[in-house]
Amino acid sequence: MKNMKLSGSDILVRTLIDQGVDVVFGYPGGQVINIYDSLYKYQDELTHVLTAHEQGAAHAADGYARATGRVGVVIATSGPGATNLVTGIATAFLDSIPMVAITGNVPNSSIGTDAFQETDITGVTLPITKHNYFVGSIDELEETVREAFVLASSDRPGPVLVDIPKDVQTAMYEYEPKQPYQKDPKNAAKDIRIQEAAKTINEAKKPFIYVGGGVIAGEAEKEVLKLAEKVDGVIGCSMMGLSAIPTSHPRFLGMQGMHGHYASSVAMHNADLIIALGNRFNDRSTGNLSKFAIGTKIVHIDIDGAELSKNVPDTNGLRGDVALTLQKLIPLLEQKKNPEWQAQVQKYRDEEAQRTDTRPGMTPRNVIRTVNRHLSPTTPVATDVGQHQMWAAQSLEFRNPRTFISSGGLGTMGFGMGAAMGAAYGTGLRTVLITGDGSFGMNLNELATAATYNVPVVIVLMNNGVLGMVRQWQTLFFDKHYSNTTTNRKTDFVKLADAFGVKGERVDSIDGLDQALTRAFEADGPYFIECDIDKDEFVLPMLPPGGSMDDIITDAKAGD
Amino acid sequence: MNSFTIAILVKNKFGVLNRVTSMFRRRQFNIASLNVSETETDEYSRITVISAGDERTKDQLIDQLYKLPDVVSIKELDELTSISREVLLIKVENNPETRRDVLDAAVAFGAETVDYSKASIIFQLTSKRKKIDEFVELMRDYNIIEICRTGVGTLERGGDTLRQAINL
Secondary structure (H helix, E strand, O other), X not given: OOOEEEEHHHHHHHHHHHOOOOEEEEOOOHHHHHHHHHHHHOOOOOEEEEOOOHHHHHHHHHHHHHHHOOOEEEEEOXXXXXXXXXXXXXXXXXXOOOEEEEEEEOOHHHOOXXXXXXXXXXXXXXXXXXEEEEOOOHHHHHHHHHHHHHHHHOOOOOEEEEEEEHHHHHOEEEEOOOOOOOOOOOOOOOHHHHHHHHHHXXXXXXXXXXXXXXXXXXXXXXXXXXXXXXXXXXXXXXXXHOOOOOOOOOOEEEEOOOOOOHHHHHHHHHOOEEEEEOOOOOHHHHOOHHHOOOOOEEEEEEOOHHHOOOOOOOOEEEEOOHHHHHHHHHHHOOOOOOHHHHHHHHHHHHHHHHHOOOOOOOOHHHHHHHHHHHOOOOOOEEEOOOHHHHHHHHHOOOOOOOOXXXXXXXXXXXXXXXXXXXXXXXXXOOEEEEEEHHHHHHHHHHHHHHHHHOOOEEEEEEEOOEOHHHHHHHHHHOOOOOOOOEOOOOOOHHHHHHHHOOEEEEEOOHHHHHHHHXXXXXXXXXXXXXXXXXXXXXXXXXXOOOOOHHHOEOOOOOXX | OOXXXXXXXXXXXXXXXXXXXXXXXXXXXOOOEEEEEEOOOOOEEEEEEEEEOOHHHHHHHHHHHXXXXXXXXXXXXXXOOEEEEEEEEEEEEOOOOOHHHHHXXXXXXXXXXXXXXXXXXXXXXXXXXXXXXXXXHHHOOOOEEEEEEOOOEEEEOOOOOOHHHOOO
């Protein structure tokens, strides 16, 4: 194709197509109407999904990125359109998800005048984007968009916002098609750092490998398993690291932390070495930092040097790509046998098994277990945020990376519907959403999107009529003062789904759920299932906020 | 808390100072002195910051700065290997009873009288930060009307430059 003159909005859409983008999520408006005209023009090459709300579109772009590893794209208009993206952008930022958000703005001549629907969105999103751009001039547009993709996906990924004033969308400029962007090359940590770390690791007798979201982002799953064999260690993960290691792997203890598996949290606490891979020692993982990992050596590998020793001082901090660094590190390690450590961990596993909830009936755990029976090895499972999320994180059985789509860092209620649809678009697979009545209530308007586009999403709503996670805290730490957590809503969710055009049913037994899931997985398009859960079910175990492993709550009773 | 000086070379673009200071605010790094200036090229601006904290805070600050795409290079500059200067303008009351002492002190510090009126005297002092602090402290015995300080600017001794550190 020879160079040609195109409008700014055409250049934007052509550049997206050239970057390999196949679907964008968004919502039109006055200051992006030109972009939508270009989307109309190029609709055979680029699919646009119209959501019910810009927040849903942002979460969809995020879910798309989490499920595929590719950059998710969302488009919104100026002012309220742009500010509605904010929660979605912050969600992606906290979990290091590659996303490009494109917003329109008022023309350059009106910028700074408080014009209708003008918002300083680059100012608003400054602390929640990896970077953002105000494209003041048409000659910067194509390069800026390409740069946004490079930045969003390189090193530690994250959201990038590109704000394009209206006059730049209408201006004409030369357009030169280019090869799709390439991520910046990855690098292993420095050799000397790797050698020092190898020395620390070779001295360990009780190694715990702590997997974070960076293992998934950096596709280092195989290297982690090799490392575990070499050091004869056990593996746990943060919530963001879930699905990196198959749940059934003999060395895998599950998620650790505030609501982690008992064996995983206790093993981490009692290890003599933590090998932390692509994580940031968030407070939900560590509890009280002053009591965390005392006397434990820490080898921390992360692509973001600012994470090293940020929350927890490390013995060896290695800045580099996890997979490349492990590839260089593993040959320097001695083949270990740690039978004592393995026996000790087995004891923790046995203790955990004794505490496992084996009650029959519609318990949260049984709901998740029933969902497990219907999942293919690659089915993406999205969640919202709250108790259901933790039950899902604890009991879902993962077999492949990128199959758990959940808001970790920001903990965004209302994330699930958009994210599940984004994952379904990205993978082309039927996607499951596990949600709660509180979270679902926040963005259930996206049922409209699921129905309109016939998106294959199986929605499993665990309805306990309360904001369960906050209620749990109120039970344990606030003398059962259930302040504003008993919702008392009269919503009939099945009728509601029906009104949106989504088939649904309510189940009152595990058998009923099992059968409903069979129907859901055979359905053409979205399917809604509501299960009633008791309002006093707890997420256990629990490390109280600010507590340490010594304060772990494994058994608790509730009730009004 | 130890004080340290960091020189930051940034792209000379709209809003870059905001991006840098926003990061300081968000992560609660303190700023004792801030100076922003043009450089030898239109391409870059230079930000000099004096902050305080332990080694871990300093490392964290530098690592966080490196994550800003508009930051092109960073160096910690110390007294031994660099020259640092700040300019002070201080307006002091011109009171016949204290005039003599005020002028004597200015001479002792090498401050220049740049404005003299019936009501006030403005001194200019170009010096190291510590000496400026001392002069201001001394002037507090008299009636200070207004103070303006530029913040510290720093250059490395010898041939080294910030630009050489680009893409570290």
